[in-house]
Amino acid sequence: MNSKQIITLFLFICFSVVGQQKITIDEIYNGTFRTKGMDELQSLKNTNQYTVLNFDRQSRSMSIDLYDFATLKKVTTLIDTKSFPALSSGINSYTFDASEKMILLACNTNQIFRHSFTADYFLYNIATKELTKPFDFQVQEPTFSPDGKKIAYAKENNLYVYDVASKKSTAITTDGVKNSIINGITDWVYEEEFAFVKAFDWSADSKKVAYIRFDESKVPEFSMSMFGKDLYPTMQTFKYPKAGENNAVVSLHIYNVDSNAVKNINLGNYNDFYIARMKWTNDANTLSAQVLNRHQNNLDLLFINGDSGTAKVVLNEKDKAYVDVTDDLTFLKDNSFIWTSEKDGYNHIYLYDKNGKLKNQVTKGKWDVTSYYGLDEKSNTVFYQSVENGSINRDIYRVALDGKNIMRLSTQTGTNSATFSPNFQYYINTFSSASMPTKYTLNDAKAGKEIKVIQSNEALSEKLKGYNLPSKEFFVLKTEKGNELNAWMIKPKDFDTSKKYPVFMFQYSGPGSQQVANSWINSNDYWFMMLSQQGYIVACVDGRGTGYKGAEFKKVTQLQLGKYEVEDQIDAAKVIGNYSFVDKARIGIFGWSYGGFMSSNSLLKGNDVFKMAIAVAPVTNWRFYDSVYTERYMKTPQENPSGYDDNSPINHVAKLKGKFLLIHGSGDDNVHVQNSMQMMEALIQANKQFDSQIYPDNNHGIYGGNTRIQLYTKMTNFIKENL
Secondary structure (H helix, E strand, O other): OOHHHHHHHHHHHHHHHHHOOOOOHHHHHOOOOOOOOOOOOEEOOOOOEEEEEEEEOOOOEEEEEEEEOOOOOEEEEEEEHHHOHHHOOOOOEEEEOOOOOEEEEEEEEEEOOOOOEEEEEEEEEOOOOEEEOOOOOOEEEEEEOOOOOEEEEEEOOEEEEEEOOOOEEEEOOOOOEOOOEEEOEOOHHHHHHOOOOEOEEEOOOOOEEEEEEEEOOOOOEEEEEEOOOOOOOEEEEEEOOEOOOOOOEEEEEEEEOOOOEEEEOOOOOOOOEEEEEEEEOOOOOEEEEEEEEOOOOEEEEEEEEOOOOOEEEEEEEEOOOOOOOOOOOEEOOOOOEEEEEOOOOOOEEEEEOOOOOEEEEOOOOOOOEEEEEEEEOOOOEEEEEEOOOOOOOEEEEEEEOOOOOOEEOOOOOOEEEEEEOOOOOEEEEEEEEOOEEEEEEEEEOOOOOEEEEEEOOHHHHHHHHOOOOOOEEEEEEEOOOOOEEEEEEEOOOOOOOOOOEEEEEEOOOOOOOOOOOOOOOOHHHHHHHHHHHOOOEEEEEEOOOOOOOOHHHHHOOOOOOOOHHHHHHHHHHHHHHOOOOEEEEEEEEEEEOHHHHHHHHHHHHOOOOOOEEEEEOOOOOHHHOEHHHHHHHHOOOOOOHHHHHHOOHHHHHHHOOOEEEEEEEOOOOOOOOHHHHHHHHHHHHOOOOOEEEEEOOOOOOOOOOOHHHHHHHHHHHHHHHHO
16 A cells, blocks of 8 residues: 555545544534424315415514415415514414414413413404404413304413404303312313313304313312522412322313303213313214213213203223223214224224214224324225334325225335325325434325425435434344333444443333334434443333233233333343343433333332433322323222332332432422432432432423533433443
């Protein structure tokens, strides 16, 4: 080799080393790796068009732009904030009336809990370009009546109807009181566990408003000190029913707009129950409600007469464990309806007539339907998403209403989701995989053919080439007990089979959850890849109890949360520890929320397997957590004391051998800091050394300002010092 070749080779090696940039925690959380998307994408119902909320960085303005599904071309800008000084703070979200001629704009949002918020709302007339502010105060969940003439909304625990023409509001309820009576908005536990806030709905003829009333006067209160920056802390107090404690007493009511009268619906056949969903059918006088018993193993779908208030059960579902509430209830023109259920062991689509008689099961097979997109009634074709192509993947399918002629529309293996045009001729496919960032394409709904790329995030892909990131390797891990579990592993890019590497395991493990999914990497994944750049192998295993592998796999943990899932993490660590390239004496585990409960338990029960654990915002005793979630899987503590106590980490502190970092936000309204405080006290009394960090006033997400950067730096340092 001559001197010129040596210099060239030297420069190539130097460039290669320099070119392999190291990921930093600052980059992960300052937006360096952010993907471009289609914000607030909405498919219109009256025209073959869709809208997107766009942000112009140069003018610092936002616009709602209208596009044509067939061509993807922008038709017009419906509204631009730079033309309206009142919207200078921007638009957070927007909703159309049924005619799609009026828009409600939410601005200056103030978060309450996970899903709930108040906001300033503006009413915009698209034709006249007139912007008005119907309320001089912040409200919750304003909703157009179907005829567009009125808006129902909630304010300070009461419901109102605003008349667009007269600009006057009428009170539906007047008895709302904080921490006592709520009308039309869910209480804390419904919002968190049944995942909805708006507990009211308009009838199809705009003449009635049905709503749920919550009497939480007998629900125990939970208080949190909010430290802030003032001389004295303030106290945040709210109703929080813990496992086995009193829930809010719920009742169902129908308000008549013309007569200003309220009818109370007789649900006297039920005791200590939940109204988990409520919506009007296409029949303007028939209201539907999903009613669950407290154990959540019996669900009745009720049809309620809007005039007489009489209720009848049209469909009943029972399960030895629990019945999942469905968001897929869809009423067709003749009031027959689509329903999804796990009753055959997997989540599938069913068609019932208007009286609740089963017409046919639309989808069948040993795989779960993961989203129902809709029915094209002209061609009697159902569109849905499922894991038919493997439980870590998501694909788009079409099938005839009679269950025949099933066709996979998506072609790329990974995670596909769809937004369909109103006539079901086209759909916008959102695709990503563990190796490809999110890509938006226009597709033909007949065969799934890609027509045009809308957004591809190629710039991010190009940027990431400089980091030479490792890949996420998917595999099925078989434990010594014979359990086959989905898993992934991230190895250092310069992986050497002759070396022994430490392993850092990550999991969540909660019922029906999934962490081993073939989708684009998130902020945690970038952190894991950063750790791999520092010589760690990172692994993730979805144990028994997780989702998308059928009801039996998911519900095996019933009555014993933390038993089989912990066994699987310990058993998986043993399998991984026996790999020739793994240092079995250096295996750690990390998790957040349910994952923190699991990482704590794994370190304690698997004290001969795990060297260290990090638990963020963990449940440490199921007696401290809320009624709806906990009792769904455990029944009450009074009924199942051993299920609660045998698998709560607070009762296993004496087994601690490894290094333990416990982290919590003091303002966590979901998993209260009480969990970590009592865990700390138990560890102290067991004379066990551990590390901890409290984040003042932070909620369950622990974010804001530099918080995430400080948190992940702390965890990184803990790993480097102890693994």
